Amino acid sequence: MSSFLLILLFLIIVAALALAVAPLRQHLLSRPLLGVFRRILPQMSDTERDALEAGTVWWEGDLFSGNPDWTKLHAYPKPTLTEEEQAFLDNEVNTVCGMVNDWRITTQDYDLPPEAWQYLKDHRFFGMIIPKAYGGRGFSALAHSEVVTRLSTRSSALSVTVMVPNSLGPAELLLHYGTQEQKDHYLPRLATGQEIPAFALTSPWAGSDAAAIPDSGIVCKGMWNGEEVLGMRVTWDKRYITLGPVCTLLGLAFRLYDPDGLLGPVKDIGITCALVPSDHPGVETGRRHYPLHAMFMNGPTRGRDVFMPLDFIIGGPQMAGQGWRMLMECLAAGRSISLPSSYTGMAQLTARTVGAYSLIRNQFRLPIGKFEGVEEALARIGGNTYLIDAARTMTAGGVDLGEKPSVVSAIVKYHLTERGRQVVNDGMDIIGGKGICLGPSNFLGSAYQQIPVGITVEGANILTRSLILFGQGAIRCHPYVLKEMRAAHDTDRERALQDFDRAFWGHVRFTLRNTLRSIGHSLSAARFARTDALVADEMLPYYRQLSRFSAAFAMLADTSMLVLGGSLKMRERLSARLGDCLSQMYLVSATLKRFEDDGRQADDAPLAHWAIQDALYRLQQAFEGVIANFPNRFIAALLRLAIFPWGRPFREPSDKLGKSVARALMKPGAARDRLTHSVHAPVSDTEPTGAIEAALAASLAAAPIDAKIRTFEKSGRLADNPQANVRDITHAAHMEGGIDDQEYAIVKHRDMLRDRVIAVDDFPFHLFGSRASAPAERDDAA
Incomplete structure (x- = not known):
């Protein structure tokens, strides 16, 4: 027995030395592991690498760490508007809202009225993100978000028209990558509306796989302004281009080739972005698309063998081939603002109008809001609206701190549009027949029609959830995975080995710590989880549970990547559920921060509790979905035992809590005003x-x-x-x-x-024209 113990002790010492002594560890363990890692690692294209490395990692990185620092979350300053920004919101924004009639836009004019277009230009709505030095307003991301949110409560055409020039487009790309000459020429013109921008990315054949766009340019020589210059002949066919039909300046993405080596030895230069005046010879502006009665300008653009000088490239010739990285970097910021803001506006509009309607409308001599079935829908409207606005505000605040949160932008784009869809659908269910009959007095029908637009654009929601949230999030947010991948692709063998050694064994320690932390939190029901921040006592249990599930998520993610390896990329349902886990933790974090930032308002507590409990329940269901469908059933059983040793702890918000939320929507007061603070509410009772x-x-x-x-x-x-x-x-x-x-x-x-x-609007019998213009009826007797 003593010999056995000596041998065991000797083996333990050898193993400890192998792990502790770096040269020995690298030679005996890390080198062969690196070889295995290189064999199983999926091939990564340049565009995939650019997408993965674009943007920054922000609070989502803490959630992925397994041990979030709550003092760090609450140290982020509360996002607030400047006096100038608030004045713009109260004056110019409200003024232009009063200039448009959504019913007239969607059924008669199919466009904003000319005076509204001119007002937007005169008051530099299109230059909110452009610095004052170039004639823009130089507004914060929060101000941009607040403006879009309020405009969307009035008219989708109005909000989209303002949103696009201030989101992903020529101005954003010029600010970050343009030459000084390009900035000096275009930015003042964009700020004052002399130039109306559009950005052409989506191809009919590539769709959401933007990296595979077939639109191409060939480097060649040609005539420009009477002399021969080095340029490119570009062919493209794009669709879904917002503001395309009215733009004067087209941002164009295409793949650039140099078969004759005029720029150097590289033949396939890569995706390139150029600025092309819409009246440039060969540019064809197509007819309009018809986006579900939203009536914002949208349409195709085409060109065939259009010659343009290399100076048209954003950033000049030296930025040729850098277009994909440029787009990924800018999309992280733009996607954080545009659609999350517009859906926040629609949610707030629903909460304010439908909540009031539920008290105004009687059935069986009772306000319909007092029926429990309606209360249930009102609770979802109120709780979801509170969460949506919290996530929008926190994310905009992050952008103002200098972040370009690529993963968070995908989270808020997907989850805020989906929850916004649920809010509007619940509102339509409550108002019933009033909602389905369109007309000037219908306050929700237009929003209902336009809900699918945001679900589809800036990355279709299905693909965002199944391919990006975890597929990109796991690599970007994990403290070691990207480092391991970089080391595996490094051609310098010695440097690769040292980098891999540090990353891999750091990864091992990270996984062990989170596994132990997760098991400890699960067994103790998170009673001892980290909660350093000074927060409201009633919210403390949520912080503890979020810390618990952060550790569990880190363990679950590492286990999934270890067991499934490269095949996880193809298991989109599992990847989607893992993405849901990260997303719900972010949404809970944002809601907790909002409650603190707003001063722990007692009237808002039911809204906050409902939103958090609903998100925690969805978080739990996402964990269960991963475990229930994990291919290795033995590992799945171990995961369930580690994460849910006492069963699943969360339930959906109670009926009692839902009743409190519903009541808050049906009575005037500070809580209702805070919840719906962005709604443009005209004073006139004829509106x-x-x-x-x-x-x-x-x-x-x-x-x-x-x-x-x-x-x-x-x-x-x-x-x-x-x-x-x-x-x-x-x-x-x-x-x-x-x-x-x-x-x-x-x-x-x-x-x-x-x-x-x-009242429900009614119209003449021949709603869509005279009887003479209708199709002839079939005469079966003939």
């Missing part, structure tokens, strides 16, 4: 949203009188009165002395506003 606000106030004023009428009815004094019905009972009670003249006037005023709100 749909203005009428709803007026009717809500009138309904609350009339509520005691309604109760008095019901009591009077129960007395039997109206038993034989034919007017004692839901429509005329107020008049009957007044005539019989149940209410006085003043009370009668209050209720009748409420009734007038209520009827205006619930």
